[in-house]
Amino acid sequence: xxxxxxxxxxxxxxxxxxxxxxxxxxxxxxxxxxxxxxxxxxxxxxxxxxxxxxxxxxxxxxxxxxxxxxxxxxxxxxxxxxxxxxxxxxxxxxxxxxxxxxxxxxxxxxxxxxxxxxxxxxxxxxxxxxxxxxxxxxxxxxxxxxxxxxxxxxxxxxxxxxxxxxxxxxxxxxxxxxxxxxxxxxxxxxxxxxxxxxxxxxxxxxxxxxxxxxxxx
Numbered sequence: 001x002x003x004x005x006x007x008x009x010x011x012x013x014x015x016x017x018x019x020x021x022x023x024x025x026x027x028x029x030x031x032x033x034x035x036x037x038x039x040x041x042x043x044x045x046x047x048x049x050x051x052x053x054x055x056x057x058x059x060x061x062x063x064x065x066x067x068x069x070x071x072x073x074x075x076x077x078x079x080x081x082x083x084x085x086x087x088x089x090x091x092x093x094x095x096x097x098x099x100x101x102x103x104x105x106x107x108x109x110x111x112x113x114x115x116x117x118x119x120x121x122x123x124x125x126x127x128x129x130x131x132x133x134x135x136x137x138x139x140x141x142x143x144x145x146x147x148x149x150x151x152x153x154x155x156x157x158x159x160x161x162x163x164x165x166x167x168x169x170x171x172x173x174x175x176x177x178x179x180x181x182x183x184x185x186x187x188x189x190x191x192x193x194x195x196x197x198x199x200x201x202x203x204x205x206x207x208x209x210x211x212x213x214x215x216x217x
Contacts, residue, residue, distance in 0.1 A: 007061075008079075009066075014054070017032075018086070019089065020128070021050060029042055036112070038107050044100040061088075081203065081206035085136070091195050092195050095188045095191050098188050099185050115161050117157060119157060124157075125196070132147050141207045141208065158187070174186050
């Protein structure tokens with residue numbers, strides 16, 4: 001039992017490492033889009049490879065614990081939740097890379113007019129990630145529910161964008177290429193927020209054993 005607790009502590013540390021890396025990548029991605037920085041975009045693409053490797057290592061450790069110690073109750077829920085959270089973290093890294101690749105197209109465009117509030121959207125997204133990590137570390141279920149509420153704000157910003165895009169394409173058809181890439185960025189940010197919401201749902205499951213997936217309004 002003591003040995004298993006030591007192994008659980010190890011995967012907690014691995015989770016913190018991957019969380020820090022993903023958070024740093026998101027911060028870079030936000031700066032990359034705001035500044036249309038190609039060099040920063042390239043860094044993000046390299047970060048994604050690092051996150052992929054960390055995700056595989058984390059999964060191997062979790063599966064080893066399941067095979068060797070056959071944990072039950074809270075320990076079992078913790079490992080299962082971490083396996084799922086680990087996958088969501090990797091997907092966040094993938095989506096950050098997708099956004100960075102959009103910057104390669106947009107960086108030399110003039111008068112880029114975002115059809116949505118990217119700064120607000122990305123600020124909420126980053127807040128969601130920080131809260132979800134804190135919720136797991138402190139086992140704070142209320143904070144996990146707060147993340148789900150913030151996800152709804154991201155969805156609202158993303159939906160509101162389409163009217164602006166439609167009007168811009170009608171009045172300035174030469175901007176279609178730019179708009180397509182900006183819509184892609186909004187969509188990827190919205191998907192990142194969805195993955196963070198998934199993490200919070202798994203934290204809620206880990207804490208009290210309740211599966212709330214598909215039960216959200």
